Amino acid sequence: MELKAGQVAVVTGAASGIGFALAEAFARRGLNIVLADVQDDALATATERIAALGVHTLAVKTDVSKEASVQALAQATLDRFGGVHIVCNNAGVGGKGDTWFGPVATWEWVLGVNLWGVVHGVRAFLPHLLQGGHIVNTASIAGLMPGFSAPYDASKHAVVALTETLYNDMITANVPVGVSALCPGWVRTGIMDSHRNWPAELGEAPPDDPLSDIATTHVRRAIDEGMTPAAVAHMVLEAVESGRFWIFPHDDFLAMAVKRWERIAEKLDPEMPEETPGMPPRSQVMAEVQAAIEAMLTGLE
Ligand SMILES: NC(=O)c1ccc[n+]([C@@H]2O[C@H](COP(=O)([O-])OP(=O)(O)OC[C@H]3O[C@@H](n4cnc5c(N)ncnc54)[C@H](O)[C@@H]3O)[C@@H](O)[C@H]2O)c1
Numbered sequence: 001m002e003l004k005a006g007q008v009a010v011v012t013g014a015a016s017g018i019g020f021a022l023a024e025a026f027a028r029r030g031l032n033i034v035l036a037d038v039q040d041d042a043l044a045t046a047t048e049r050i051a052a053l054g055v056h057t058l059a060v061k062t063d064v065s066k067e068a069s070v071q072a073l074a075q076a077t078l079d080r081f082g083g084v085h086i087v088c089n090n091a092g093v094g095g096k097g098d099t100w101f102g103p104v105a106t107w108e109w110v111l112g113v114n115l116w117g118v119v120h121g122v123r124a125f126l127p128h129l130l131q132g133g134h135i136v137n138t139a140s141i142a143g144l145m146p147g148f149s150a151p152y153d154a155s156k157h158a159v160v161a162l163t164e165t166l167y168n169d170m171i172t173a174n175v176p177v178g179v180s181a182l183c184p185g186w187v188r189t190g191i192m193d194s195h196r197n198w199p200a201e202l203g204e205a206p207p208d209d210p211l212s213d214i215a216t217t218h219v220r221r222a223i224d225e226g227m228t229p230a231a232v233a234h235m236v237l238e239a240v241e242s243g244r245f246w247i248f249p250h251d252d253f254l255a256m257a258v259k260r261w262e263r264i265a266e267k268l269d270p271e272m273p274e275e276t277p278g279m280p281p282r283s284q285v286m287a288e289v290q291a292a293i294e295a296m297l298t299g300l301e
Pocket of ligand 1: 013014015016017018019036037039042062063064092113114139140141183184185187188190192223226
């Protein structure tokens with residue numbers, strides 16, 4: 001769709017990282033911006049920075065995992081601007097705690113924000129986009145290729161699947177709503193510190209898992225050296241304008257996802273790749289994990 005000054009873009013997770021960069025990129029094109037985020041201090045700062053670009057802004061504290069909160073966001077958008085053109089369901093969290101032995105809250109948090117947040121966002125805004133608009137759902141390359149953590153991978157696979165179905169449904173219904181799935185690899189953001197927004201209602205945040213901490217150290221470095229959020233936002237705007245579904249900022253990760261599917265086509269069992277962009281060789285990470293297990297077992301003797 002054509003982007004025009006005065007249109008309205010809603011971005012969830014707009015206080016930081018990719019969400020802030022999306023808000024900034026749309027604002028630089030003259031769109032008015034609704035910034036939604038659960039973290040109020042960062043939301044206030046981000047809104048000031050976007051308003052300084054000369055567009056109208058609305059900040060709405062939102063917990064995307066809650067349907068009522070996202071419905072209230074949609075209502076606040078309509079009350080303030082009378083309509084909406086672009087919706088970026090982008091808020092997401094990395095995870096916290098041990099996937100298999102920790103509390104189930106670790107799953108509930110990640111699926112609540114990453115999956116239900118997108119479901120609520122689509123359902124709340126779609127009825128207001130039917131005259132023409134575009135929805136961008138932030139998934140991840142982990143939505144096509146597991147390897148980050150089970151809750152995160154599951155949430156992002158679900159986002160890719162529902163987004164593709166939404167795209168097909170819009171075509172079937174002949175409705176002028178564009179749909180895109182954003183599937184990045186490493187992007188330089190605050191995602192490794194997502195636990196800053198661990199919700200009190202899920203109880204005490206679970207302790208870190210010492211074994212996954214080893215991989216986490218490498219992932220943190222890869223993210224610190226990753227693509228800038230501004231570069232990702234630039235690709236999103238291009239996809240919205242040209243009506244493209246897939247947004248793949250990282251060709252090297254896409255090639256890995258394709259390799260996975262080639263093995264599936266040959267009915268071969270999953271195989272963890274030895275090389276992942278930005279990471280040390282898998283054999284090195286596995287040797288580090290095994291050394292840590294041995295040290296733990298020795299400590300128990
Ligand atoms: N950074 C990467 O390498 C990477 C790669 C692939 C996909 N992603 C995805 O990009 C999206 C944005 O993350 P980011 O990397 O910019 O991280 P980030 O932590 O910098 O930004 C995420 C934002 O979401 C907000 N948020 C967290 N929980 C929320 C909730 N319940 N309701 C509303 N807002 C909430 C946070 O306050 C934060 O402002 C996420 O969906 C993430 O999974 C990131």
